[in-house]
Amino acid sequence: xxxxxxxxxxxxxxxxxVATALGVATDSRRLKNAIHELVKLGWLSPLSTRGAYExxxxxxxxxxxxxxxxxxxxxxxxxxxxxxxxxxxxxSFLRGFSERxxxxxxxxxxxxxxGSVALMVAYxxxxxxxxxxxxxxxxxxxxxxxxxxxxxxxALWPRTSGDLRDADHWLRRVLQTMDPAAAAAIAxxxxxxxxxxxxxxxxxxxxxxxxxxxxxxxxxxxxxxxGAAGDPIVARDQAxxxxxxxxxxxx
Numbered sequence: 001x002x003x004x005x006x007x008x009x010x011x012x013x014x015x016x017x018v019a020t021a022l023g024v025a026t027d028s029r030r031l032k033n034a035i036h037e038l039v040k041l042g043w044l045s046p047l048s049t050r051g052a053y054e055x056x057x058x059x060x061x062x063x064x065x066x067x068x069x070x071x072x073x074x075x076x077x078x079x080x081x082x083x084x085x086x087x088x089x090x091x092s093f094l095r096g097f098s099e100r101x102x103x104x105x106x107x108x109x110x111x112x113x114x115g116s117v118a119l120m121v122a123y124x125x126x127x128x129x130x131x132x133x134x135x136x137x138x139x140x141x142x143x144x145x146x147x148x149x150x151x152x153x154x155a156l157w158p159r160t161s162g163d164l165r166d167a168d169h170w171l172r173r174v175l176q177t178m179d180p181a182a183a184a185a186i187a188x189x190x191x192x193x194x195x196x197x198x199x200x201x202x203x204x205x206x207x208x209x210x211x212x213x214x215x216x217x218x219x220x221x222x223x224x225x226x227g228a229a230g231d232p233i234v235a236r237d238q239a240x241x242x243x244x245x246x247x248x249x250x251x
Contacts, residue, residue, distance in 0.1 A: 011067060012074045013044070015051045048118035049074035068094070068105050071122035072142045083110035084119070084143065085133040087126065087153040088160025089170075091145035098170040106160040108133050108153075126157050131189045147174050148182040151210075152190050155197035158226060158246065164201070167249045172205045180213035187217045196222035196240040203237075204248040215240065 010017070018035055019026045035053070038044040044053040052074035054067070068090065075082055085091075090105035092098040104124055109116070111127035119125050132152070136143040145153050154161040154171055162169065183202070187195040195217050202211035218240070227234075227245030234247040 010055050012047070012070060012077055013053050013055045014077065047071055047074045048121040049078055049116075050118070052078060052118075068101070069140055069142045069144075071118055072107060073140075075116050075118055076142065079116075081113075082116070083113060083130055083133060084108065085136040085149075086139075086142060086144045087133075088145070088150075088157065089162045090160075091153065092150055092161075092170050092174065094139055094144050095146060095150070097147075097150070097174050102162070106157070108157070124160070126160065128156070132156065134189070147178045148186050150174050151178065151183055151198050151202060152186050152194065154201055155194045155226075156190060163251075164226075165247045165249070165251045167251060169205070169249065171201070172249075175202055175205050175207040175210055178207070178210050180210045183210050184213045184217050187214045192218065192220065193222050193224035196224055196237075196242050197226055200226070200237050200240050200242040200244065201248055204244075 015026055015031070015035065019028070019031050022031060022034060024030050035044065039046065043056055045056060046053055048071055054070050069086070072084060072086065075084070085108050086094065086105060087108045088106045089098060089102040093101045106126060107119055107123040108126045108128050109119065110130040110133065112130065133143065136149050137146055138144070150171065151174065154164060158164055161171065164171070183198070187198050190198065195214060199211045199214040202214060221239070222241035224241060225243040225245050226248060229245070231245040233243050233245055234250065235244040236242070
């Protein structure tokens with residue numbers, strides 16, 4: 001059974017998977033004993049998702065591999081229609097734009113589909129609309145924001161993207177690789193206020209071409225802000241209608 005999971009590259013296995021491998025029913029005593037022994041020996045590690053385990057392959061021995069996506073994969077395995085995406089600093093690290101992983105990853109989910117206790121335990125969960133996380137490409141079988149979506153993440157949920165006041169923020173490197181047309185297409189799904197913030201952030205990180213492409217998607221001047229509403233205004237873009245109360249790229 002261990003060899004089978006290893007050969008097929010499984011990193012998340014369910015109770016049903018183990019039952020199938022053993023050729024027993026899912027409610028059998030033999031299955032329960034087998035799972036108990038596999039956990040005890042370190043080959044399986046229980047996940048927050050009910051009935052799911054992380055498989056720790058023989059090539060590395062029975063030691064957790066610290067895969068930050070394992071809980072998200074377990075949720076999707078149990079609920080294939082569940083809409084989620086890794087966003088912000090965690091996505092930046094996984095995509096290779098940031099050298100440091102966040103202490104806790106953030107995941108955006110479609111607010112209409114109900115919650116997930118497993119996700120709440122493992123991640124900071126942001127509830128949003130389905131269209132804002134649609135078309136985010138997979139990385140290791142989990143949707144993870146790519147370059148253009150990372151800019152939208154910063155505009156929609158700035159707290160998930162680290163300290164945007166840092167002039168050398170990883171978003172600067174993201175913008176250097178960004179396709180302006182792709183960013184503009186994503187802005188159309190983000191809404192007027194978020195589109196204005198995307199354009200403003202791109203301009204602050206010295207990406208005028210990306211900023212202009214996004215700004216062209218605006219049909220009207222926005223009235224929005226970045227940062228807490230009660231904080232003093234650091235900068236203001238009259239054309240876009242953005243009050244910067246955070247101080248994007250000022251440090």
